Amino acid sequence: MKTSVKSDDMSEVLVCGHDEDPKELQILVDDAKDLLRNDDRVILIDVRSDGEMCLGSIKGARLAAPGRIEDEADKLSEDKDVPILVYCSSGDRSLQVAKKLRKMGFSNARSIAGGFTAWLNSGAEMVIGSRFTVEQLDRYSRNMLLSEIGEEGQVKLMNARVLMVGAGGLASSAGLYLAACGVGTLGIADFDRVELSNLNRQVIHGTADIGSLKVDSAKSAIERINPNVQSDPF
Numbered sequence: 001m002k003t004s005v006k007s008d009d010m011s012e013v014l015v016c017g018h019d020e021d022p023k024e025l026q027i028l029v030d031d032a033k034d035l036l037r038n039d040d041r042v043i044l045i046d047v048r049s050d051g052e053m054c055l056g057s058i059k060g061a062r063l064a065a066p067g068r069i070e071d072e073a074d075k076l077s078e079d080k081d082v083p084i085l086v087y088c089s090s091g092d093r094s095l096q097v098a099k100k101l102r103k104m105g106f107s108n109a110r111s112i113a114g115g116f117t118a119w120l121n122s123g124a125e126m127v128i129g130s131r132f133t134v135e136q137l138d139r140y141s142r143n144m145l146l147s148e149i150g151e152e153g154q155v156k157l158m159n160a161r162v163l164m165v166g167a168g169g170l171a172s173s174a175g176l177y178l179a180a181c182g183v184g185t186l187g188i189a190d191f192d193r194v195e196l197s198n199l200n201r202q203v204i205h206g207t208a209d210i211g212s213l214k215v216d217s218a219k220s221a222i223e224r225i226n227p228n229v230q231s232d233p234f
Helices: 029-038 066-076 092-103 115-121 134-144 150-159 169-181 214-225
Strands: 002-006 012-016 043-046 084-087 109-112 161-165 185-189 230-233
Touching: 029 084, 029 115, 066 092, 084 092, 084 115, 092 109, 109 115, 115 134, 134 150, 161 169, 169 185, 169 214, 185 214, 214 230
Parallel strands: 043 084, 084 109, 161 185, 185 230
Antiparallel strands: 002 012
16 A cells, blocks of 8 residues: 655655555465364354355354454454464455454464365365255356345256247247256257258357257257256257
C-alpha cells in the first residue's frame, strides 16, 4: 500500500506500507495434505456457505462463517502457534480469514491455495455428505452453487424426463444445455434428416451428420456432452 504526504518544502514523499505477502499466508494442497497427515495439532476450518457444503468437505474440518471468525477465535486454541488451515471454495475468502487470524495472534494460520476446488481436483480424501458421486459433484458443482438450484434442485434435474419435439434450431440449443445441466432423460422426436443448410443454426448437428436422421445425430451429440443422460430417439 502506498500513501503520499507533503514535507515542509511541499515535495511529495511516498511512504510504503508493509502488507503481509499473500504467498506467506497460503499453503499448497499437497503441503496441506502432508501437514494434516503428520501433525495432529492442525486445526482445519471450513468457511464455505451451507450451499457449498453439498459438494463435500475435507475430513475433520470445523465449520465457521467468515464474518464470525472473531467470535470463533477464542474457541480454537490457547496455543497461538498451533497450525491452522482455512479453506473456502476457491481460496479467496479463506485468505482473508487467515489474515484476520494472523492479526489475532495465530502466527501459523494459512489458507489452502485454490480452496476446496483444488483439493477436489487433486483427488485427495474428502467427506461426501450428499447423494452424488465424486464425478457428479465435479460435473454439476457450478449448478449446485446457485441458490436457486442447490443439491435438491440438482436431484430433481437428474430425475427429470423431457421430450424435445423436433431436433432443429431451437431444440438444438435446448438439448445441449439440458444435457449439460444433467437432465436425466431426454426424448427426441423428429422425422427429418440432417442437411447442409441446417448447420448454420442447428448446432447439435455437424458436417459428418449430413444425411443421418436428426434424432440419431442429436443422440450422439447429447451422449458426447454428458454420457450420464439417457437419450431416447423417437
